[in-house]
Amino acid sequence: MTELVTEVGGPGAPASGPPARARQVLRRLRSDRPAMAGLVVTVVLILAAVFAPLLAAIEGQDTTTFHIQLLDSARGGVPRGALGGVSADHWLGVEPTTGRDLFARALYGARISFTVAFGTLVVQLLLGVAIGLAAGFGGRVADAALGRLIDLAISFPQLMFAIALLAIVPQSFPRPVLLMLVIGLFNWGGTARLTRGQVLSLKTRDYVAAARLSGASPARIALREILPGALPQVLTYAAILLPTNMVSEAGLSFLGVGVHPPTSSWGQMLSTATTWFRADPMYVLVPGLSLLTAVLAFTLFADGLRAALDPKASPRGRR
Amino acid sequence: MLRKVPVLLTAAAVLAAASACSSGGSTSASGGSSFDPKNCQGGTLYILNQDSATDEHFDPARIYTSGGGAVPSLVFRTLTTRKRVPGEAGTTVAPDLATDTGTPSDDAKTWTYHLRDGLKFEDGTPITSEDVKWGVERSFAPELPGGIPYLRDWLVGGADYTGPYKGKELDSIQTPTDKTIVFKLRKPEGDFPYVATATQFAPVPKAKDGGTAFEKHPISSGPYKVQTHVQDKSLTLVRNPNWSRAADDQRLACPDRIEATYGLSAAVINQRLSTSSGKDANAITTDTDLSPAELARISTDPNLKKRTVRGQFGYTNFIAFNTKVKPFDDVRVRQAISYAVNRQAAVIAVGGSSLATAATTFLPDQAAFGYQPYDAFPAGPTGNPTKAKELLAQAGQSNLSITLAHRNSDSHQDGPAVATAVQEALKQAGITVNLKAYDQASYRSVQTKPSTEPGIFLSGWGADWPTGGPFLAPIFDGRQILKDGGNYNFAQYDDPKVNAEFDATNKISDPVQARPRWGALDAELGEQALTVPLFHPIYLRLYGKNVKNPYLDQWRGSYDVAMVSVK
Numbered sequence: 001m002t003e004l005v006t007e008v009g010g011p012g013a014p015a016s017g018p019p020a021r022a023r024q025v026l027r028r029l030r031s032d033r034p035a036m037a038g039l040v041v042t043v044v045l046i047l048a049a050v051f052a053p054l055l056a057a058i059e060g061q062d063t064t065t066f067h068i069q070l071l072d073s074a075r076g077g078v079p080r081g082a083l084g085g086v087s088a089d090h091w092l093g094v095e096p097t098t099g100r101d102l103f104a105r106a107l108y109g110a111r112i113s114f115t116v117a118f119g120t121l122v123v124q125l126l127l128g129v130a131i132g133l134a135a136g137f138g139g140r141v142a143d144a145a146l147g148r149l150i151d152l153a154i155s156f157p158q159l160m161f162a163i164a165l166l167a168i169v170p171q172s173f174p175r176p177v178l179l180m181l182v183i184g185l186f187n188w189g190g191t192a193r194l195t196r197g198q199v200l201s202l203k204t205r206d207y208v209a210a211a212r213l214s215g216a217s218p219a220r221i222a223l224r225e226i227l228p229g230a231l232p233q234v235l236t237y238a239a240i241l242l243p244t245n246m247v248s249e250a251g252l253s254f255l256g257v258g259v260h261p262p263t264s265s266w267g268q269m270l271s272t273a274t275t276w277f278r279a280d281p282m283y284v285l286v287p288g289l290s291l292l293t294a295v296l297a298f299t300l301f302a303d304g305l306r307a308a309l310d311p312k313a314s315p316r317g318r319r
Numbered sequence: 320m321l322r323k324v325p326v327l328l329t330a331a332a333v334l335a336a337a338s339a340c341s342s343g344g345s346t347s348a349s350g351g352s353s354f355d356p357k358n359c360q361g362g363t364l365y366i367l368n369q370d371s372a373t374d375e376h377f378d379p380a381r382i383y384t385s386g387g388g389a390v391p392s393l394v395f396r397t398l399t400t401r402k403r404v405p406g407e408a409g410t411t412v413a414p415d416l417a418t419d420t421g422t423p424s425d426d427a428k429t430w431t432y433h434l435r436d437g438l439k440f441e442d443g444t445p446i447t448s449e450d451v452k453w454g455v456e457r458s459f460a461p462e463l464p465g466g467i468p469y470l471r472d473w474l475v476g477g478a479d480y481t482g483p484y485k486g487k488e489l490d491s492i493q494t495p496t497d498k499t500i501v502f503k504l505r506k507p508e509g510d511f512p513y514v515a516t517a518t519q520f521a522p523v524p525k526a527k528d529g530g531t532a533f534e535k536h537p538i539s540s541g542p543y544k545v546q547t548h549v550q551d552k553s554l555t556l557v558r559n560p561n562w563s564r565a566a567d568d569q570r571l572a573c574p575d576r577i578e579a580t581y582g583l584s585a586a587v588i589n590q591r592l593s594t595s596s597g598k599d600a601n602a603i604t605t606d607t608d609l610s611p612a613e614l615a616r617i618s619t620d621p622n623l624k625k626r627t628v629r630g631q632f633g634y635t636n637f638i639a640f641n642t643k644v645k646p647f648d649d650v651r652v653r654q655a656i657s658y659a660v661n662r663q664a665a666v667i668a669v670g671g672s673s674l675a676t677a678a679t680t681f682l683p684d685q686a687a688f689g690y691q692p693y694d695a696f697p698a699g700p701t702g703n704p705t706k707a708k709e710l711l712a713q714a715g716q717s718n719l720s721i722t723l724a725h726r727n728s729d730s731h732q733d734g735p736a737v738a739t740a741v742q743e744a745l746k747q748a749g750i751t752v753n754l755k756a757y758d759q760a761s762y763r764s765v766q767t768k769p770s771t772e773p774g775i776f777l778s779g780w781g782a783d784w785p786t787g788g789p790f791l792a793p794i795f796d797g798r799q800i801l802k803d804g805g806n807y808n809f810a811q812y813d814d815p816k817v818n819a820e821f822d823a824t825n826k827i828s829d830p831v832q833a834r835p836r837w838g839a840l841d842a843e844l845g846e847q848a849l850t851v852p853l854f855h856p857i858y859l860r861l862y863g864k865n866v867k868n869p870y871l872d873q874w875r876g877s878y879d880v881a882m883v884s885v886k
Contacts, residue, residue: 278616
């Protein structure tokens with residue numbers, strides 16, 4: 001990240017007009033097939049999550065109703081029939097020992113995964129940009145102090161602390177919000193460091209000096225002159241953070257400190273499905289492949305976006 | 320004015336998870352084609368376990384097991400023991416060191432035992448009644464805690480006795496001759512022979528007793544002695560040359576050597592037993608059952624299916640009510656929930672009909688407990704939400720919203736799986752159920768302290784020996800409500816008539832005669848809807864392919880290691 005920060009001549013934005021640059025970026029992005037595929041899949045998944053109630057209603061199922069008549073009671077409660085009980089009524093089969101519909105649970109699980117991933121991102125961006133901006137713009141002492149804080153945030157043993165925190169917070173606290181806060185609070189360091197680097201390189205630019213000479217207040221310079229210049233890089237980085245956040249949520253839910261039953265999330269589904277991987281592979285595949293597809297799609301898109309914004313720094317750069 | 324010491328459920332719960340299993344009298348007790356008790360000696364038996372098979376401390380005073388345990392009873396013989404046979408008869412008591420199961424007198428307040436001939440310790444010294452007395456007395460020593468609580472409560476003077484190490488004897492244990500021992504109880508206890516199966520009734524030679532150091536080399540009276548023991552890691556037992564089948568009709572002791580490994584995960588144990596390669600072909604486990612997912616896989620493999628034994632440990636999983644918390648003080652609300660519950664869903668949640676049977680009685684479905692079938696709130700296998708709604712309307716409860724407490728893991732079958740099944744069933748009756756999960760460590764203590772006890776929660780109960788008394792009394796005897804914790808009378812139910820019935824039935828020293836009384840009491844209590852019985856668990860276990868005679872005993876539902884052969 002740091003190398004990306006120092007090397008990139010990102011602040012083209014204020015110099016050349018935004019529309020021209022945006023068109024250029026879009027053109028590059030459109031010609032990047034993996035990125036476009038990622039975008040399409042991402043949009044489809046997000047739409048599926050948004051319209052989860054509708055889609056489940058079309059299937060005629062919900063996330064909580066038990067269908068125990070579809071299970072083989074003598075065989076540990078495994079679904080009857082092939083592929084974990086796939087049928088016209090249950091498009092992806094049903095869950096062992098409860099008979100709850102997997103299609104509906106996976107869709108609603110997507111809602112949790114996406115909501116938490118985006119919500120976490122908001123927390124990360126607010127914290128990371130604010131602290132990065134203050135460090136880059138605030139002078140030597142502030143930079144030194146905040147720089148250490150950023151180091152601390154990056155080197156913190158996040159997982160263990162997150163588990164501890166999730167375990168002690170009262171259960172009445174809304175779980176998705178808590179997950180956003182916890183994951184966000186431990187993962188803003190990268191954003192902050194990137195923002196700081198951008199600010200440091202931007203604040204010596206001529207147009208910033210011009211603004212200062214024309215009597216603009218420091219706050220105005222920071223927010224109106226420097227921040228817009230730093231944003232493209234930060235947003236690209238945010239696109240990469242998104243799949244990471246999804247994996248974090250899944251990981252915490254997998255470890256049993258995520259959402260509470262009967263709410264479903266992909267991580268929680270995977271967690272209960274692991275013991276069933278030999279008896280009912282479908283139960284593992286549904287959340288597993290969902291998570292894989294979403295993370296892959298986001299990553300491809302984010303990668304393409306970065307390449308489009310800055311062809312030179314891209315690992316897939318067309319050299 | 321009797322004040323009973325709490326019967327420990329913790330131990331029972333551990334048993335249920337760890338060692339609970341019993342042969343449902345199944346014919347699968349035929350590991351190999353040819354098992355001949357006369358010619359079964361030889362080989363090494365391996366035990367693959369999650370936890371230690373001998374409790375934390377391998378000292379007969381400190382071990383808390385039912386019926387003498389699986390591995391402890393290979394080393395420590397006791398006055399009586401569980402009868403080593405598959406099926407229903409395995410819930411009865413057999414004489415071990417003694418010539419019979421005990422002679423009661425004075426209304427079952429005095430119990431007399433005579434030792435059989437030819438009993439020796441591993442060093443060849445004869446076992447006398449003094450050694451048994453010493454063994455019981457030392458279990459009162461404060462430096463050797465952890466054993467069963469009953470002796471302290473039952474023996475005259477037991478409450479204040481602090482062990483024999485300071486030179487003081489317990490006068491209520493008398494040894495008129497080398498072969499006779501007499502126990503004087505302060506109240507009638509017809510179940511005394513069941514309790515005499517505990518390792519606290521194992522002989523300990525006074526001369527070799529180093530107090531807390533005794534567990535380093537416990538002196539064996541059984542067919543095996545300890546060769547090496549690394550706590551919580553491994554145990555190796557070898558033959559005790561001074562034991563012979565002539566003086567012991569309850570142990571075959573087929574393997575020459577027994578090696579136990581602890582600290583394995585349940586999945587690893589079942590994987591190794593199913594692969595059964597190398598030494599694992601001679602392996603069993605005394606604490607690991609098949610999970611629903613493992614059962615689902617094994618049931619499609621005829622070879623593995625053949626190597627599965629089935630059993631039951633008397634245990635009931637139920638919904639408990641705290642009747643001091645609104646709205647559960649209203650019997651109509653409790654009845655409504657009893658009608659609304661979908662037992663079929665609860666059974667499937669824990670792995671289906673192979674791993675549990677639906678329960679409408681509090682007593683387990685085994686004759687030994689006095690089981691009499693009844694269904695106080697008949698609602699069919701999937702519940703009757705209509706009837707439940709009527710009762711709620713009568714109680715003036717519309718849009719009832721309650722919080723069901725449960726454990727945060729499914730290890731004891733009182734976790735999220737069963738909780739969501741109950742939640743879903745009560746939804747049909749218009750009851751909104753919020754779930755509240757407690758972590759593994761605190762769940763039991765939260766339940767058993769009236770001040771922190773939730774209004775409605777998932778619980779389970781197993782008794783220390785298979786009769787109705789220890790199964791019912793801690794839950795329903797009003798004198799066993801303990802304000803400071805360790806309370807299992809969850810409903811905080813106190814009816815003098817019921818309490819009197821407990822006392823009257825405890826006087827009966829013939830367990831077969833006591834059974835109908837316990838069964839009738841259970842049915843009467845069931846009418847009060849103080850609990851909602853959900854299911855009785857069934858246990859399935861795998862064994863290695865060379866193992867013969869691997870039945871699960873009905874008393875504890877674990878392999879009877881003393882009867883297993885690997886030859």
